[in-house]
Amino acid sequence: MTGSLLQVALSGIQAAQLGLNTTSHNIANVNTPNYNRQVTSQSSTPPVYFGAGFAGSGVRVDAITRSYSDLLTGQLRAAESQSTRSTVYAQTVDQLNSFVGDSNGSVTGAMSDFFGALQLVTTSPGDAAARQAVYASAQSVVQRFRGVDRNLTQLRDDINQRAENLVTDINSRTQEIADLGTRIVAATASGRPPNDLLDQRDAMLGELNRLARISVTAQADGSISVYLGNGQALLNGSIAQKLAMAENPLETAAPTLGVKSGSIVVSLAGNGEVGGELGGLLSARDEALTSVTVAVGRMARVFTDAINERNHLGIDPAGNAGGDIFAIDPPVAAAAASTSGSASIAVTIIDAHALKASDYRVDATASGYTVTRLSDSQQQAFASAPITIDGLRFDVTGAPTTGDRFGVRAVSDAVSTLRLAIGDATKIASASSLRIDSLSANKGTGVASVAIDSDDPALHDAAQLVFDGAGQVTITTAAGSTVLAYTAGTPIVMNGWSVYMRGTPAAGDTFQLDANTNTDGDNRNAVALAALETSEMVPGMSFNGMYAALVVDIGTKGREATAARDANEGLATSVGAAREAISGVNLDEEALNLMSYQQAYQAAGRMIGIANNLFDTILSISS
Amino acid sequence: MRISTAGTFSSAATYMMGRQSDLAKLSTQISSGQRILTPSDDPAGAARVIELENTKARGDQLRINQTSSINTLSQAESFLGNIGDAYADMQDILAQAGNATYSDSDRKILAAELAARRDALSGLSISRDADGQPLFGSRLVRVSNSRELDVSLNSNALFGRVRDGNGVFAASADSANAGATSISAGTVADAAALDGNSYDIVVHDNVGVLTYDIINTATTATVSSGNAFSNGGTISVAGMSVKITGSPADGDSYHLMASTTRSVFQTLDDMIQALKAPVSDDVSRAQLSANIAAGLAQLDQAAETAHLTRASAGAALKEIDTLQAVNAVQDEQLQIQIAGVRDLDYTKAVTDLSQRQLVLDAAQRAYSKTLGHSLFEYL
Structure with a gap:
C-alpha cells in the first residue's frame, strides 16, 4: 500500500x-x-x-x-512577405524620388540654365562670353542627364546583384530546410512531436518567406512542400529546386527569375507575384525604375532632336550652316536567344516628337509582325516591314522565322550615349540662314522680315516676291513661279519660311529672299532656339511638362508604396500579435x-x- | 486575451519608433522650411513647384531680355535723335547756301562743312550698342512668353532707301532751261488721282504770252496744252500740284517724276558738288536754288524716316515698360504661389510637433509603468 x-x-x-x-x-x-x-x-x-x-x-x-496555430502561421507568413515586399519596393521608389526630386541635380534645372544662356545670346549674339555660357550649360545638361542615368543604372545593377544574392540565399535556405525535414520525419516517427525542431523549421520558413513569398503544405509524416508565390514548387519533401536569375536580352537588360534544370535556366512567368524581398526588388525594377528610365530617355531624345533641328536652320557667326549641338545614338534592336531566322532590325527615329516613353517588342508571326509597346502592353499587328509606330521605323533585313523575337530599346538606353557634338561655343547658329530685302525701285511702304519654320529641301533657294498690289504675290524661284494670295497681316508661307510684311507694298514692289551671309548682330535663330523651352515637345507637354509628369508619376508611386508599406506593416503586426497571443x-x-x-x-x-x-x-x- | 511578454516589448518599440520617425520628419520639415521634401510627400504639389519655378525662371530671363532691349532701344532712340539733329544742321547749311549774297568761296566753305557732316553721319550709320552689337541688324527680342519684338534697324531703309522729292513725286527743272525759274517741291492735291506716271511741263513763249503743255512722258501723249502760265501759279496734273516761279524761256521744261529711292549719302554728295559749282548768272543761280530745294526735300524725307523709326522704337519701349510692370506683378504672384505650395505652415508644423512629442512622452511613461512590473518580483 x-x-x-x-x-x-x-x-x-x-x-x-x-x-x-x-x-x-x-x-x-x-x-x-x-x-x-x-x-x-x-x-x-x-x-x-x-x-x-x-x-x-x-x-x-x-x-x-x-x-501553435497553422492558420495564423500561414496568415502571418502572407502578411510578412507582403510587408517585406512593400518595404523593399518603397525603399527603391524612395531612392528614385530622391534622384528625381533633387532640385540641385535635376535635369530640368540644367535645361532651364541652358535656355537661360541661350536667352543671353539673343541679347548679344556676338558676345563670346554669352556663347561660352551656352556651351558650359549644354555640357551640364549632358552631365545631369548622364548623372541621372548613372544613378538609375547603378540602382538597376544593385537590384540585379541583390536579386542574384537573394536567389543564392533562397537556394541554400531551401536546402537547409530540406535537410532539417529529414531529421523531423525521423523524430516524428517516434510518435511525439519534435517541438524545437519544428520551431526551428518554422523559423527558417519564416526567414525564407521574407525573401520570397511561400506557401507551405504539411504531410502527416512531418515533411512539407513549399511553393513560391507564382506557384513554382521550391521544395517537395526532401527534393529542393534550384532557382537562378535568367538573362533576358530583350527588355532593358533585366534578368528574370528562373528555375535551373541542369545547366539550363527556364524563365518563370509572373515575377511580380514572387513577393517578399525578391518580389519587391523585381517589381520596383520593372515598374518604377523602368518608368523613370524610359521617361528620362524619351526626354533626352526629344531634347536632342529639337535643339539640333533648330540649330540646323541657322548659321553660326562664321557664316556656316548650323550642325548638331547634341548627339545621341540611334535605338538598337536585340534578337532574343531563341531567334532562329536570319533577320535583323534597324531602328530609325522619324519623328522624335511622336516618341512614347516605352520600349518595344517585335514578334515575327505567320502573318507578319506583332509589335508590343511595353509601357502599356498594347499590341499592334503589321503585315510587312518597314513598321512605323510612335515616331519610329523598324526596317527588317533578312528573313525572320515565325516566333522570332526582338527587343527594341527605343528610349531606355538613350541617355547613356548622350554627348555634346560641338567642341566650342562658336557652333551655335544664332543667326537666321535667310534674309529678305526690298529692291530700291520699290514704291510702297512695305518692309519685309522672314522667319524659318521648318527644314525644307528648298528652304535656302533664292526667291523673288513680287506684289501686284491687288491681293496677290508672285514668288519666283529657280523651280518656277507660284502665285499666292496676300492679305495684310498674314505671313506668306512657302518652302519652310514665312515672310511677314509691315506697311503696304505697292504694285510691282519686289522683295528678294536670299541665303543670309551677314551674321553680325543677327539673333533670330537664337531666339527661336530659346523659344523651344516653352514650345510643345510631345503632345500637350513642353520639356518642363514632361519632367513634371515624371515627378508626378514617381511621386505618386512613392506615396502609394509608402501607404502600402504602412498598411502591410500594420497587418503583419496585428497578425503577429494574434499569433503571439497563442504562441508567445x-x-x-x-x-x-x-x-x-x-x-x-x-x-x-x-x-x-x-x-x-x-x-x-x-x-x-x-x- | 493572452499577452506575450516579448510581443509587448516589441510593439512598444515599434510604436515609439513610429512616433520618433514622425518627429524626425517634422523637424526636417521645420529646419528646411519646406513641406515637400521628396515628390512622394505631395506628387501634384512637387510637379506644380517645378512648373512654377520654371515659369519664374523664365520671367527672370525675360526681365533680363527686357532690360537689355530697353538699353538697345534707348540707344537706338537717342541715336535716331542724333541723326534727326544732324539732318536739321545740314538743312541749315543748305538754307544758308541759298542766300543770294553768298559768294562762290562762301559756298565752298559751306560745302566743306556739309562734307564734314556727311562723314559724321556715315560714322553714325555703323554704330554699335553697349554690348558691342551693331545697332543696325536683324534683332528679335523675346519680351514675354508669347511676344517677340522685332527691334531690327535696317540701315538700308534708314539711309539707303530715302525717297526723293516730296516722297510721292519729285519736281525738277530741266538742266538745259534758259529761264531763271524755280519749281516748288509740290504737294499731293488729290491722292486718289495719283497714277504713278511721270509728266513733263513744257513752257511756250507765244510772242510774250506764256503758255504751258503737259505731256505724259510714258505715252508722250499731250494731256493738256495752251494753258496760261502765271508766275507762282499752281499747276496741277494727276493729283500733283507744283508752283513755278520766275520767268521761263520758250521751250523750258519741268519734270514731275514718281518718287524713287536714293541713298541720303548720294544726295549729300550731289549737294556738296552743287555747292562747289560756281554761280555766274541767273540761270546757274536758279539751277543752284533748284538743287538746294531738291536736297532740302530729300533731307526732309530722310528726317521723316528717322523720325518714324524713332517713334516705333519709342512704342516698343513703352510696350516693354508695360510688360515689365506686368512681369513684376507676376513674379510676386509666382513667389507667393510657390511658397504656398512648397513652404511649410510653421504654426501647424510646430503645433504638430508638440502634439506628437506629448503623445510620445505619454507612451513612454505608460510603457515604463506597465512593463516595469512582473510577478517575478514577488517570488
Whole structure:
C-alpha cells in the first residue's frame, strides 16, 4: 500500500518536475523569435482495483506540445512577405524620388540654365562670353542627364546583384530546410512531436518567406512542400529546386527569375507575384525604375532632336550652316536567344516628337509582325516591314522565322550615349540662314522680315516676291513661279519660311529672299532656339511638362508604396500579435505556472515524507 | 486575451519608433522650411513647384531680355535723335547756301562743312550698342512668353532707301532751261488721282504770252496744252500740284517724276558738288536754288524716316515698360504661389510637433509603468 503511495507521490513529483522544466524552457525562450510556447499535457494513470473499488495510481505526462496555430502561421507568413515586399519596393521608389526630386541635380534645372544662356545670346549674339555660357550649360545638361542615368543604372545593377544574392540565399535556405525535414520525419516517427525542431523549421520558413513569398503544405509524416508565390514548387519533401536569375536580352537588360534544370535556366512567368524581398526588388525594377528610365530617355531624345533641328536652320557667326549641338545614338534592336531566322532590325527615329516613353517588342508571326509597346502592353499587328509606330521605323533585313523575337530599346538606353557634338561655343547658329530685302525701285511702304519654320529641301533657294498690289504675290524661284494670295497681316508661307510684311507694298514692289551671309548682330535663330523651352515637345507637354509628369508619376508611386508599406506593416503586426497571443510566452503566466508546479512538487514531496512516516509506524509496531 | 511578454516589448518599440520617425520628419520639415521634401510627400504639389519655378525662371530671363532691349532701344532712340539733329544742321547749311549774297568761296566753305557732316553721319550709320552689337541688324527680342519684338534697324531703309522729292513725286527743272525759274517741291492735291506716271511741263513763249503743255512722258501723249502760265501759279496734273516761279524761256521744261529711292549719302554728295559749282548768272543761280530745294526735300524725307523709326522704337519701349510692370506683378504672384505650395505652415508644423512629442512622452511613461512590473518580483 505504501509502496503504491510512494509511486503516486513519485509520479506527482515527476509530472511537476516536467512542468517546471517546460516552464523554465518557456521562460528561457521568452525572447526567442518564432518560439512557440510549450505546454505539458498530463492525465491520471489508470486506477488499480481493490476490493472496495478502483484506487488512483498517480499522474503521467502525456506529451509536451507547442501552442501553435497553422492558420495564423500561414496568415502571418502572407502578411510578412507582403510587408517585406512593400518595404523593399518603397525603399527603391524612395531612392528614385530622391534622384528625381533633387532640385540641385535635376535635369530640368540644367535645361532651364541652358535656355537661360541661350536667352543671353539673343541679347548679344556676338558676345563670346554669352556663347561660352551656352556651351558650359549644354555640357551640364549632358552631365545631369548622364548623372541621372548613372544613378538609375547603378540602382538597376544593385537590384540585379541583390536579386542574384537573394536567389543564392533562397537556394541554400531551401536546402537547409530540406535537410532539417529529414531529421523531423525521423523524430516524428517516434510518435511525439519534435517541438524545437519544428520551431526551428518554422523559423527558417519564416526567414525564407521574407525573401520570397511561400506557401507551405504539411504531410502527416512531418515533411512539407513549399511553393513560391507564382506557384513554382521550391521544395517537395526532401527534393529542393534550384532557382537562378535568367538573362533576358530583350527588355532593358533585366534578368528574370528562373528555375535551373541542369545547366539550363527556364524563365518563370509572373515575377511580380514572387513577393517578399525578391518580389519587391523585381517589381520596383520593372515598374518604377523602368518608368523613370524610359521617361528620362524619351526626354533626352526629344531634347536632342529639337535643339539640333533648330540649330540646323541657322548659321553660326562664321557664316556656316548650323550642325548638331547634341548627339545621341540611334535605338538598337536585340534578337532574343531563341531567334532562329536570319533577320535583323534597324531602328530609325522619324519623328522624335511622336516618341512614347516605352520600349518595344517585335514578334515575327505567320502573318507578319506583332509589335508590343511595353509601357502599356498594347499590341499592334503589321503585315510587312518597314513598321512605323510612335515616331519610329523598324526596317527588317533578312528573313525572320515565325516566333522570332526582338527587343527594341527605343528610349531606355538613350541617355547613356548622350554627348555634346560641338567642341566650342562658336557652333551655335544664332543667326537666321535667310534674309529678305526690298529692291530700291520699290514704291510702297512695305518692309519685309522672314522667319524659318521648318527644314525644307528648298528652304535656302533664292526667291523673288513680287506684289501686284491687288491681293496677290508672285514668288519666283529657280523651280518656277507660284502665285499666292496676300492679305495684310498674314505671313506668306512657302518652302519652310514665312515672310511677314509691315506697311503696304505697292504694285510691282519686289522683295528678294536670299541665303543670309551677314551674321553680325543677327539673333533670330537664337531666339527661336530659346523659344523651344516653352514650345510643345510631345503632345500637350513642353520639356518642363514632361519632367513634371515624371515627378508626378514617381511621386505618386512613392506615396502609394509608402501607404502600402504602412498598411502591410500594420497587418503583419496585428497578425503577429494574434499569433503571439497563442504562441508567445507571458512571464507572469509562467511565474504562476512556476509557483503552481513548485507547490505540486512540494506537496508530492510531503507525500513521500508521510509515506515514510507510515512505514516507520508499521516498523515501530513490529519491534 | 493572452499577452506575450516579448510581443509587448516589441510593439512598444515599434510604436515609439513610429512616433520618433514622425518627429524626425517634422523637424526636417521645420529646419528646411519646406513641406515637400521628396515628390512622394505631395506628387501634384512637387510637379506644380517645378512648373512654377520654371515659369519664374523664365520671367527672370525675360526681365533680363527686357532690360537689355530697353538699353538697345534707348540707344537706338537717342541715336535716331542724333541723326534727326544732324539732318536739321545740314538743312541749315543748305538754307544758308541759298542766300543770294553768298559768294562762290562762301559756298565752298559751306560745302566743306556739309562734307564734314556727311562723314559724321556715315560714322553714325555703323554704330554699335553697349554690348558691342551693331545697332543696325536683324534683332528679335523675346519680351514675354508669347511676344517677340522685332527691334531690327535696317540701315538700308534708314539711309539707303530715302525717297526723293516730296516722297510721292519729285519736281525738277530741266538742266538745259534758259529761264531763271524755280519749281516748288509740290504737294499731293488729290491722292486718289495719283497714277504713278511721270509728266513733263513744257513752257511756250507765244510772242510774250506764256503758255504751258503737259505731256505724259510714258505715252508722250499731250494731256493738256495752251494753258496760261502765271508766275507762282499752281499747276496741277494727276493729283500733283507744283508752283513755278520766275520767268521761263520758250521751250523750258519741268519734270514731275514718281518718287524713287536714293541713298541720303548720294544726295549729300550731289549737294556738296552743287555747292562747289560756281554761280555766274541767273540761270546757274536758279539751277543752284533748284538743287538746294531738291536736297532740302530729300533731307526732309530722310528726317521723316528717322523720325518714324524713332517713334516705333519709342512704342516698343513703352510696350516693354508695360510688360515689365506686368512681369513684376507676376513674379510676386509666382513667389507667393510657390511658397504656398512648397513652404511649410510653421504654426501647424510646430503645433504638430508638440502634439506628437506629448503623445510620445505619454507612451513612454505608460510603457515604463506597465512593463516595469512582473510577478517575478514577488517570488
